[in-house]
Amino acid sequence: MTIARTVLVTGGNRGIGFSIAEEFVRQGHRVAVTARSGQGPEGSLTVRADVTDAASIDAAFIEIEAALGPIEVVIANAGITRDTLLMRMTEDDFTSVIDTNLSGAFRVVKRASKGMLKARFGRIVLISSVVGLYGSAGQVNYSASKSGLIGLARSVTRELGARGITANVVAPGFIETDMTAQLSEAQQADYRKSIPAGRFATPGEVARVVTWLAGEDAAYISGAVIPVDGGLGMGH
Ligand code: NDP
Known part of the structure; x- marks a missing residue:
């Protein structure tokens, strides 16, 4: 039987985050x-927060926990x-992506760790990307932010692993969301050719891996990077 947990998903209003939240609700958790x-x-509670702002994250935690x-x-x-x-990437292009994707995760994980340490229980899943391991032309900022999440999860595992807390990374490949809808038809066709599965994934295919990692059956998995990429990264 699944133990009902209190779950927070950042960016849960659309795309992969929405689907992850939906799957947790479906499994009977408080989301x-x-x-x-x-x-x-x-079935979920929506709270306004911007991950680039630690004060707004703190306020969201207080509201959710109440x-x-x-x-x-x-x-x-x-x-x-x-x-x-790279040649055209401004410093703001670089730092704004790091600030949201990597520092944003740091702020949320740091805030969450307080309660998790007290409870001596916690499940942390960071959504990275196949390009965090693979690299990607035109994505020096994004790819660096997504690799950084792996160091974050592994260091959290070493710091907090003995307190019942796990931290893992899920590295999706190409998923059908607004983010990939920005790619041209030609780019999408090109990418499809390089994916062994020959297709993009649905957000639900990522969501079910995330909920599994947060569940009882994955209690002994920590510091891992789980690819959900149709073979694109070949297990990296
Ligand atoms: P979308 O662009 O569809 O959604 C992004 C989500 O992040 C939105 O909910 C957005 O909120 C939220 N967000 C962005 N900036 C902030 C911020 N500063 N504070 C709070 N929320 C913010 O993306 P996807 O669903 O496709 O991607 C979700 C995650 O999965 C991302 O981390 C992405 O890098 C990763 N990923 C996606 C892949 C794909 O193929 N789609 C592949 C690999 C990884 P708002 O609606 O308010 O903008």
């Missing part, structure tokens, strides 16, 4: 999402791209 706009799925109890599971999903070639 909150943070969103800058819009709403999480039916409504649903201590947060036991955190999914750091919020992320952005600002793709361009």
